[in-house]
Amino acid sequence: MHRLIIERLTHDLSVLSHAAKAAHEAAIHEENIPDNKYDTLSLEASYVAQGQANRAQELKHALQTYRHLALHSFGEADTIRLTALVTLQDEEGTSKTFFIGPQEGGLKLHVDGEEILVITAASPLGSQLxxxxxxxxxxxxxxxxxxxxxx
Incomplete structure (x- = not known):
């Protein structure tokens, strides 16, 4: 699970970095120089570039956190804490599996045909678990x- 999260964050960071670079180039390209005060293409592209750069920084931080994350072993008698892989089952027998990570809650991974959702300890479900x-x-x-x- 840990390896999959790192691989996914690395991939997402690469894609986002390329997109941010393309948006930045669009913002400064000579064809996007405003002709009048209503021409906002360059300004809009700079907002997109800044947003993507901010998200790339968040991903870099998350990637560094996961690379240095100490994993814990769990047995059925243990209590849930960070790095636990937890399976919940409702009354109808439907199961859902969650990985409790330090960041990137909402990240969905697929392992052996099963969807695993990363949640944080600060999330409503994480804090209950x-x-x-x-x-x-x-x-x-x-x-x-x-x-x-x-x-």
Whole structure:
């Protein structure tokens, strides 16, 4: 899981860096020099470039954090904390798996045909899971889930 997150962040950073560079070049290209005060193409491109550069910085920080992240081993008797892979099951038997990471909550990964969602300890679900064990329950909206696996 850890390796997949690093690979995904590295890929996303590469794509975003190229996009930011292209947006920056569009912002400063001579064809985009405004003809009048209503011509905002260059200004808009500079906003896009700045937004992409900001997101690239966030990704660089997240990538560095994940590269230095100490992974923990978990058994079924342990409590949930950072780097746990947690599987929840609802009353109908539907399972969902989450990785509790330090950043990049919302990142979706696919492992062996299963979707795994990265959440942070600060997220509503993450804060409910921290300190719980296999067999405990959490509530998400109107749905009650049982913690069925921890690794």
């Amino acid at each position: 921290i300190g719980k064990s296999v067999g405990d329950e959490v509530e998400v909206g109107d749905t009650r889930y049982e913690i069925v696996d921890l690794c």
